[in-house]
Amino acid sequence: MEQLLFTYYDQNAKKLRSMVDKMLAKFGGISDKDRDDFYSLANEVFVEVMRCYDSAQPFDGFLYACLCKRIQTEMTRRNRKKRKADRMSVSMDAPSDTDESVTIGDLIADEATVEGAVFGEANALSARLERYLARLSYRQRRVVALLAASYQAKEIQDLLHLTRTEYQDALRGIHAYENISLLF
Numbered sequence: 001m002e003q004l005l006f007t008y009y010d011q012n013a014k015k016l017r018s019m020v021d022k023m024l025a026k027f028g029g030i031s032d033k034d035r036d037d038f039y040s041l042a043n044e045v046f047v048e049v050m051r052c053y054d055s056a057q058p059f060d061g062f063l064y065a066c067l068c069k070r071i072q073t074e075m076t077r078r079n080r081k082k083r084k085a086d087r088m089s090v091s092m093d094a095p096s097d098t099d100e101s102v103t104i105g106d107l108i109a110d111e112a113t114v115e116g117a118v119f120g121e122a123n124a125l126s127a128r129l130e131r132y133l134a135r136l137s138y139r140q141r142r143v144v145a146l147l148a149a150s151y152q153a154k155e156i157q158d159l160l161h162l163t164r165t166e167y168q169d170a171l172r173g174i175h176a177y178e179n180i181s182l183l184f
Contacts, residue, residue, distance in 0.1 A: 016042055019064060023071050038071060045070050048158075077150040132182040136173065143170045 007015060020042045024030050030038075049063050093103050133141055139160070146156045157167050173179065 013039070013043070016046060019067060020071070023068060027075055038074070041070060041074060042067055073151075073155065080150050128183050132179055135179050135182065137170075139166075140170045140173050143167070144174055 017039060020035075020038050024035065024038060045067050046063065049059075049066050053059060053062060095101070095103060133144070136144065139162075142160055143156055146159065151159070153167060156162070157164065160167075162170070
């Protein structure tokens with residue numbers, strides 16, 4: 001174990017960073033901030049791999065396979081988030097449904113602003129969301145955060161070291177009427 005740590009973490013995690021850089025090269029341009037995020041992700045994966053490695057296959061191959069899967073999952077999650085934002089975009093210059101010559105921007109009252117409408121609703125929603133989250137246990141809040149980040153059930157169970165039953169119990173609490181009703 002100590003030899004593996006030394007091999008991967010010698011000279012500021014040079015070998016681990018090299019593996020991540022090769023994988024990220026397949027995805028094209030990535031900012032330095034994003035690269036640092038993936039290095040942190042690689043450290044998490046390394047710790048998980050160290051815990052569950054069983055010597056049935058070479059450690060390098062096992063680590064590489066786990067890193068590839070996790071990086072690909074993270075890239076998918078990030079891209080999904082971007083696509084979701086694009087679908088929700090609406091131009092103020094778009095024609096309204098009723099009349100082609102009238103834009104959506106024309107339909108908004110003069111004293112009202114988009115920012116006021118959005119942030120007014122956001123503040124009310126934020127307060128309800130805070131009350132909802134306060135009712136959840138620590139584990140349930142972690143599950144909600146990972147679900148919001150587009151993680152799949154199996155990934156959440158692995159990350160939080162939950163059995164299927166513990167995960168189902170957390171979901172029951174998250175979806176319980178007395179908790180959900182706070183959001184409406």
